[in-house]
Amino acid sequence: MKYANLSRRSLLAIGTAAAAGVVVGASAPAVAAPARATGDPWARLVAGNARFAAGRQAHPRQDPAYRRSLVAGQEPFACVVGCADSRAPAELLFDQGLGDLFTVRAIGEMLDDGVVGSIEYAVEHLHVPLVVVLGHAECGAVKAAIDLVRGTSEVTGSVSTVARAVEATVRATPPQPTEREFVAACVRNQALRVAEELPRRSPTIDTAVTEHGVHVVAAVYDLGSGLVRRH
Numbered sequence: 001m002k003y004a005n006l007s008r009r010s011l012l013a014i015g016t017a018a019a020a021g022v023v024v025g026a027s028a029p030a031v032a033a034p035a036r037a038t039g040d041p042w043a044r045l046v047a048g049n050a051r052f053a054a055g056r057q058a059h060p061r062q063d064p065a066y067r068r069s070l071v072a073g074q075e076p077f078a079c080v081v082g083c084a085d086s087r088a089p090a091e092l093l094f095d096q097g098l099g100d101l102f103t104v105r106a107i108g109e110m111l112d113d114g115v116v117g118s119i120e121y122a123v124e125h126l127h128v129p130l131v132v133v134l135g136h137a138e139c140g141a142v143k144a145a146i147d148l149v150r151g152t153s154e155v156t157g158s159v160s161t162v163a164r165a166v167e168a169t170v171r172a173t174p175p176q177p178t179e180r181e182f183v184a185a186c187v188r189n190q191a192l193r194v195a196e197e198l199p200r201r202s203p204t205i206d207t208a209v210t211e212h213g214v215h216v217v218a219a220v221y222d223l224g225s226g227l228v229r230r231h
Contacts, residue, residue: 041077041078041128041129041130042078042130042132042215042217042230044077044078044096045078045094045096045132045228046228048094048095048096049093049094049095049226049227049228050227051095052092052093052094052095052226053225053226053227057095058095059095059097060095060096060097060100061096061097061098061099061100062097062098066097066098066099067098070098070099074099074102074126075099075126075127076099076100076101076102076122076126076128077100077101077128077129077130078100078101078102078128078129078130078131078132079101079102079103079104079119079122079123079126079128079130079131079132080094080101080102080103080104080131080132080134081104081105081106081109081115081119081131081132081133081134081194082103082104082105082109082133082134082135082136083105083106083107083108083109083134083135083136083139083141084105084106084107085107085136085139085140087136087223088134088136088221088223090103090134091103093221093226093228094228102118102122102126102128104118104119104122107140107141107162108139108141108142108145108162108165108166108190109133109134109135109190109191109194110141110162110165110166111165111194111197111198111201116198116201116202116205119131119198119202119205120202120204120205123204123205123208123212123214124204124208127212128214129213129214129215130214130215130217131195131198131205131214131215131216131217132217132218132219133191133192133194133195133198133216133217133218133219134191134219134220134221134228135187135188135190135191135218135219135220135221136187136220136221136222136223137183137184137187137220137221137222137223137224138183138223139183139187139190141162141163141166142166142169142170142183142186142187142190143183144159144162144163144166145162145163145164145165145166145167145169145170145186146170146182146183146186147163148160148163148164148167148170149167149170149171166186166190168193169186169189169190169193170186172189172193173185173186173189184220187220188218188220188231191218191219191220191231192218192231194218195216195217195218198216199216217230218230218231219231
């Protein structure tokens with residue numbers, strides 16, 4: 001069986017993805033899966049983001065024929081681990097097409113078994129060469145964690161779990177001249193912390209980095225300019 005050696009976390013991630021999928025009709029023509037494009041994956045993301053920020057998107061690989069080709073399989077060139085915020089969809093802000101990015105989204109880029117398992121699947125079975133942990137300006141999860149640390153407002157329900165996950169980042173971030181700069185510093189440090197934690201959290205990801213040349217990087221998306229900056 002193809003996935004016989006998947007970890008429990010990876011199986012959970014695949015099950016979640018399958019539950020959200022759409023059944024392809026038997027009448028769809030058989031088309032060979034597209035091969036992964038060559039070249040520096042980060043450079044591709046930078047080029048796409050520049051198009052997006054300038055309002056000159058190419059909207060690549062979204063036509064019906066290409067969509068049908070993906071029925072046979074996927075070969076994304078990067079995995080983007082981002083926040084669930086509606087203002088920061090990776091495929092749009094990097095101007096990429098169907099099958100280009102394996103995206104994993106959780107509020108505040110919080111790592112749980114489902115998120116880690118999804119990333120494990122991307123590096124171990126889809127062989128993506130790049131994992132980008134993508135924070136974004138004005139992140140609500142970061143602001144909730146700041147409120148939690150300061151005790152300035154009540155954080156309730158499951159949101160409090162997320163805030164606690166980001167709390168260590170807030171406490172480790174030095175004071176800044178302004179509140180906005182402090183939030184920005186916390187956002188940046190959260191992305192960096194998650195990128196550093198991933199190989200420690202997962203032996204699968206650690207092996208991908210140390211033995212197979214996978215890169216894990218941190219970046220932040222600025223809502224106003226539309227630009228992504230690597231840190």
